[in-house]
Amino acid sequence: MPRHSRTHQRPNRQNRPSRGAGGRRSAGAEPNHAGIHLLRDSSVSARMVRSSGAGPGDLVIELGAGLGALTAPLAATGARVIAVERDPRFVAKLERRFADAGEVRVVEADARSVMLPRRPYAVVANIPYAISTALLRRLLDPEATSVEAADLLVEWGFAKRMTEDRPRDLEVAWWQARFELSIAGRIRPGSFRPAPSVDSAHLVIRRRPDVSRPQARLARKLLQDAYRAPRRPVREVLGAHVPKKRAHRLLTSTGIDPPVVAGTIPTTTWLALAGELSADAADAGRTAPADDRRRPTPSSPARTPAEER
Numbered sequence: 001m002p003r004h005s006r007t008h009q010r011p012n013r014q015n016r017p018s019r020g021a022g023g024r025r026s027a028g029a030e031p032n033h034a035g036i037h038l039l040r041d042s043s044v045s046a047r048m049v050r051s052s053g054a055g056p057g058d059l060v061i062e063l064g065a066g067l068g069a070l071t072a073p074l075a076a077t078g079a080r081v082i083a084v085e086r087d088p089r090f091v092a093k094l095e096r097r098f099a100d101a102g103e104v105r106v107v108e109a110d111a112r113s114v115m116l117p118r119r120p121y122a123v124v125a126n127i128p129y130a131i132s133t134a135l136l137r138r139l140l141d142p143e144a145t146s147v148e149a150a151d152l153l154v155e156w157g158f159a160k161r162m163t164e165d166r167p168r169d170l171e172v173a174w175w176q177a178r179f180e181l182s183i184a185g186r187i188r189p190g191s192f193r194p195a196p197s198v199d200s201a202h203l204v205i206r207r208r209p210d211v212s213r214p215q216a217r218l219a220r221k222l223l224q225d226a227y228r229a230p231r232r233p234v235r236e237v238l239g240a241h242v243p244k245k246r247a248h249r250l251l252t253s254t255g256i257d258p259p260v261v262a263g264t265i266p267t268t269t270w271l272a273l274a275g276e277l278s279a280d281a282a283d284a285g286r287t288a289p290a291d292d293r294r295r296p297t298p299s300s301p302a303r304t305p306a307e308e309r
């Protein structure tokens with residue numbers, strides 16, 4: 001595979017540089033359309049790389065590599081690094097800088113559309129703030145995403161929104177159901193050149209190791225219901241999926257007052273409830289006679305917990 005691959009993309013409305021969201025304009029400077037804020041504080045890059053735990057054999061994608069402030073310490077870990085950058089001038093410099101670094105591949109592409117690996121990988125990046133949501137959507141939305149972890153520099157306010165116990169958006173709750181999102185540190189504008197007008201955060205994202213696909217799917221259903229009707233009592237939301245008695249028992253054993261409204265329940269609690277429901281479903285599958293498990297018949301239909309009432 002060639003080490004430096006240039007994937008030229010014609011600018012269109014979608015991948016044309018957009019104005020940085022939420023104060024990505026540098027203090028006292030022209031609008032910074034490409035969100036270029038190069039890391040100048042090597043202790044920040046060192047912390048991010050250390051936090052990522054990258055090492056030999058790992059695959060790390062860097063989105064928006066700039067001049068290589070993160071690429072270099074990442075390459076030093078022995079991990080295989082794919083440095084994605086859209087600006088051809090930066091790409092040329094990256095190619096020169098890492099010409100002899102066998103483990104670094106520079107890809108000229110838009111981070112929003114570049115092909116992502118199928119094998120498990122991590123992302124370590126100081127991303128352009130204007131596309132933070134688009135990038136997280138790409139990385140975390142698909143049920144079968146291969147991303148295992150990410151260490152990102154993002155706008156402080158954005159990081160706070162991503163780490164709320166009860167995020168305001170359903171899609172963030174869905175990301176939180178399968179990934180743990182936390183803030184590892186606050187970074188002052190002076191760590192970048194040019195300096196942005198707001199503080200940044202080191203956002204740490206880790207796949208939750210013990211969430212099965214069925215549990216994640218159930219969590220998504222519960223979250224969808226809860227976000228659709230946040231004022232509905234939680235017992236009713238759960239009651240749509242399990243018999244009322246079971247819903248009541250589940251809620252009280254989880255320490256939730258059944259009449260409390262759905263909008264007040266943190267994502268991790270929905271996840272725990274989904275874990276109980278998927279365990280119920282697995283038990284029902286185990287206890288069903290072998291024939292019933294294989295092929296439901298009109299006289300003995302296979303039942304999900306939601307139907308047992």
Ligand SMILES: C[S@@+](CC[C@H](N)C(=O)[O-])C[C@H]1O[C@@H](n2cnc3c(N)ncnc32)[C@H](O)[C@@H]1O
Nearest residue numbers: 037038039064065066069086087110111126128
């Ligand atoms: C905040 S700077 C970070 C640069 C470098 N990683 C660092 O920390 O010094 C963001 C970088 O992303 C690049 N960039 C902006 N939009 C991009 C996009 N859609 N796809 C890929 N790179 C992009 C910019 O050219 C810039 O180099």
